[in-house]
Amino acid sequence: MNAAEAFGQYLALVQANAGILDREPDLLANIREQATEDAADLIETYKADKDVPAECRTTSLYAPDYGINLSHIDMTADIAASFHCGVPNLNCYLAVVVNDVVHFTDTLGRLPEGLEIYSLRDVPAKYSEESSDLISRGFPVGSLLLTDGIYIRVAEGCRVDKPIQIVNIFKSDTPLLTPRRIIVDAKPESAVRILICDHSQSPAMQHLSSEAVNVAVGRGARVEIYDIEESSQATHRHRQLYAQQAGNSELVVNSTYLHGGVTANEYNVEVDGDGAFTDLSGLAVLSGKQIVSNKVVLRHKGRHCTSRQLFKTAVFDKAHGAFGGRVIVDQNACDTDAAQTNRNILVSPDARMDASPQLEIYCDEVKASHGATTGQLDEQALFYMQSRGIPRDDARRMLTQAFMADVIDHIGYEVLRQRLHVLVEKRLNGDSASCSACASACRTNNNEI
Amino acid sequence: MAEELLKVSNLHAGIDGKEILRGVNLTIRPGEVHAIMGPNGSGKSTLSGVLAGDPRFTVTEGSASFHGVDLLSLSPEDRSHEGLFLSFQYPVEIPGVTMVNFMRAAVNAKRKYLGEEPMSAADFLKMMRQKRAVVELDNKLASRSVNEGFSGGEKKRNEIFQMAVLEPRLSILDETDSGLDIDALRIVAGGVNKLRSDRNATIVITHYQRLLDYIKPDVVHILYKGRIVHTGGPELALELEERGYDWIKQEADKL
Numbered sequence: 030m031n032a033a034e035a036f037g038q039y040l041a042l043v044q045a046n047a048g049i050l051d052r053e054p055d056l057l058a059n060i061r062e063q064a065t066e067d068a069a070d071l072i073e074t075y076k077a078d079k080d081v082p083a084e085c086r087t088t089s090l091y092a093p094d095y096g097i098n099l100s101h102i103d104m105t106a107d108i109a110a111s112f113h114c115g116v117p118n119l120n121c122y123l124a125v126v127v128n129d130v131v132h133f134t135d136t137l138g139r140l141p142e143g144l145e146i147y148s149l150r151d152v153p154a155k156y157s158e159e160s161s162d163l164i165s166r167g168f169p170v171g172s173l174l175l176t177d178g179i180y181i182r183v184a185e186g187c188r189v190d191k192p193i194q195i196v197n198i199f200k201s202d203t204p205l206l207t208p209r210r211i212i213v214d215a216k217p218e219s220a221v222r223i224l225i226c227d228h229s230q231s232p233a234m235q236h237l238s239s240e241a242v243n244v245a246v247g248r249g250a251r252v253e254i255y256d257i258e259e260s261s262q263a264t265h266r267h268r269q270l271y272a273q274q275a276g277n278s279e280l281v282v283n284s285t286y287l288h289g290g291v292t293a294n295e296y297n298v299e300v301d302g303d304g305a306f307t308d309l310s311g312l313a314v315l316s317g318k319q320i321v322s323n324k325v326v327l328r329h330k331g332r333h334c335t336s337r338q339l340f341k342t343a344v345f346d347k348a349h350g351a352f353g354g355r356v357i358v359d360q361n362a363c364d365t366d367a368a369q370t371n372r373n374i375l376v377s378p379d380a381r382m383d384a385s386p387q388l389e390i391y392c393d394e395v396k397a398s399h400g401a402t403t404g405q406l407d408e409q410a411l412f413y414m415q416s417r418g419i420p421r422d423d424a425r426r427m428l429t430q431a432f433m434a435d436v437i438d439h440i441g442y443e444v445l446r447q448r449l450h451v452l453v454e455k456r457l458n459g460d461s462a463s464c465s466a467c468a469s470a471c472r473t474n475n476n477e478i
Numbered sequence: 479m480a481e482e483l484l485k486v487s488n489l490h491a492g493i494d495g496k497e498i499l500r501g502v503n504l505t506i507r508p509g510e511v512h513a514i515m516g517p518n519g520s521g522k523s524t525l526s527g528v529l530a531g532d533p534r535f536t537v538t539e540g541s542a543s544f545h546g547v548d549l550l551s552l553s554p555e556d557r558s559h560e561g562l563f564l565s566f567q568y569p570v571e572i573p574g575v576t577m578v579n580f581m582r583a584a585v586n587a588k589r590k591y592l593g594e595e596p597m598s599a600a601d602f603l604k605m606m607r608q609k610r611a612v613v614e615l616d617n618k619l620a621s622r623s624v625n626e627g628f629s630g631g632e633k634k635r636n637e638i639f640q641m642a643v644l645e646p647r648l649s650i651l652d653e654t655d656s657g658l659d660i661d662a663l664r665i666v667a668g669g670v671n672k673l674r675s676d677r678n679a680t681i682v683i684t685h686y687q688r689l690l691d692y693i694k695p696d697v698v699h700i701l702y703k704g705r706i707v708h709t710g711g712p713e714l715a716l717e718l719e720e721r722g723y724d725w726i727k728q729e730a731d732k733l
Contacts, residue, residue, distance in 0.1 A: 408533070413570035416530050417584040417640060418558035418591070427583065431574025431623075 143187025167241030178210030232261030276302025561647030631662030667692030
């Protein structure tokens with residue numbers, strides 16, 4: 030399908046529903062107005078991204094005629110109310126997003142001084158003006174259809190005591206595109222940790238999650254963004270992370286893919302200030318016909334900055350993984366220390382992995398490295414384990430888990446680190462093939478799964 | 479005469495189309511220790527690999543019966559469950575898999591094969607403690623990744639430790655003495671001797687007589703060009719030590 034058909038259908042839908050949309054809050058109306066122009070431009074100028082698998086390109090992801098909840102009708106409050114997370118000891122501020130409707134739980138009733146969280150439908154005007162660029166960023170089709178989202182503001186010097194967890198749940202009787210957005214505006218010297226979880230309670234229903242996570246990391250601030258995707262084969266996901274970092278700031282991003290259908294993750298990081306630190310990592314376990322693309326564009330503009338990337342993929346069956354990592358070091362970004370590592374294993378002969386690491390360096394005084402390897406499990410290790418009585422399939426799982434261990438081990442958030450070891454082990458054992466078996470299951474009263 | 483534990487008949491095997499074993503015959507009974515010696519390239523490690531099921535080797539002819547079971551038709555893991563153990567000449571390092579998890583998986587896989595319940599955590603740890611003592615293996619190695627960063631001596635002691643845990647009916651020690659200093663050799667050999675009984679048997683594959691001072695063989699075989707060309711008692715090993723392999727080669731090549 031071409032761009033005019035894929036994106037044009039949503040443009041037409043918005044134009045046809047102008048009456049409903051006129052009643053939307055100003056902030057969302059402004060985003061839509063801008064996105065309408067951008068979407069039209071996008072149709073004109075669209076070039077297929079050759080680096081990602083065809084299924085992960087936006088023209089493919091947005092091609093189906095999904096339904097849209099343009100009227101922001103909320104029929105799902107009971108799902109949000111009954112959600113509780115299976116991650117033990119996770120004491121957090123919890124927001125639940127059912128499809129594209131944001132629900133704040135009681136945990137958000139009393140926030141510490143300096144932390145403010147709003148629905149995008151009622152962000153105070155002073156903040157929406159201050160953060161307008163950050164809020165409006167996103168893939169034009171997602172922006173065009175946006176009716177809600179989460180806005181998090183962490184005031185200067187505020188170090189948030191507990192993680193903020195955002196749980197995205199999909200539940201629908203009809204195919205649906207859900208535009209989602211999370212804004213994190215972390216002011217200087219602040220610190221915040223955010224965990225985003227994706228689940229599906231309608232695993233057989235076609236779903237596209239179009240989500241933008243936009244982060245501003247202020248001078249000397251530290252932001253950690255973790256996400257776990259454990260949805261279903263019918264779920265497609267287009268996730269765009271955009272971050273800009275000021276001087277001496279720290280950004281940690283980790284993404285874990287356990288289950289889903291087609292996932293396209295984009296990480297765009299601009300390191301503007303001097304002395305900043307960036308740590309991007311991710312792991313994906315793919316089986317069946319799952320397809321996951323992780324695409325990183327990291328631009329160093331400031332001096333004396335350090336960046337680390339570690340992405341690993343284990344591909345089983347006929348699954349298909351892709352990693353595209355582009356690191357750009359600008360002319361003035363001297364003393365940059367950038368390292369990118371991508372390692373993948375193909376566990377079956379039909380598995381496929383595309384890796385394209387790229388370095389673009391316009392400054393002489395830098396240290397930059399990149400490495401990408403795709404291989405198979407060590408046959409000698411497999412035989413050694415089998416010779417001790419460990420069945421070959423179990424040995425493969427143990428080696429795959431061991432292969433992933435360093436990505437998990439370098440997560441500084443201890444509760445999550447321990448949980449991820451368990452979740453990955455369960456995933457490899459095939460225990461969490463559906464939402465109902467998932468260790469972080471969102472339990473509901475009459476769940477038909 | 480006691481029953482046969484292992485009976486290898488006319489075994490031919492090779493790697494990448496190149497024949498290495500050219501008709502090996504070998505019979506081992508419970509309680510026996512057999513040494514297999516031979517010059518480099520004679521097929522000693524191929525024989526151990528083929529018996530353990532190393533997929534790099536292809537069997538082209540012959541059979542191996544292990545207490546009545548067709549050994550060559552079994553997967554490597556089932557050979558282990560049936561009581562075969564190979565102590566590797568070069569134990570494999572497995573980064574990210576801890577010794578504890580590795581051994582628990584091995585022990586419970588065998589119990590499952592035998593229709594038994596998995597071992598409780600407490601019982602398992604107690605057993606690990608007892609078995610470690612057999613080869614004086616340091617407790618700290620248990621939490622490390624399998625063989626990763628182990629010294630040469632620690633790797634070989636770790637092999638015998640695994641043997642102690644799995645309680646095999648037939649152990650094949652492939653060049654277990656290589657890379658060992660005299661103290662480590664004594665500990666490893668001592669461990670093997672502690673595990674000996676009249677119900678199990680051992681094949682010791684070695685270049686040198688030295689190991690056989692510690693692990694006394696009942697029978698000594700000489701493997702040359704993929705065949706057992708000479709079989710004798712413990713005195714054969716001493717004779718080899720004295721005279722080298724040349725007389726064996728000449729004798730065999732004449733045939």
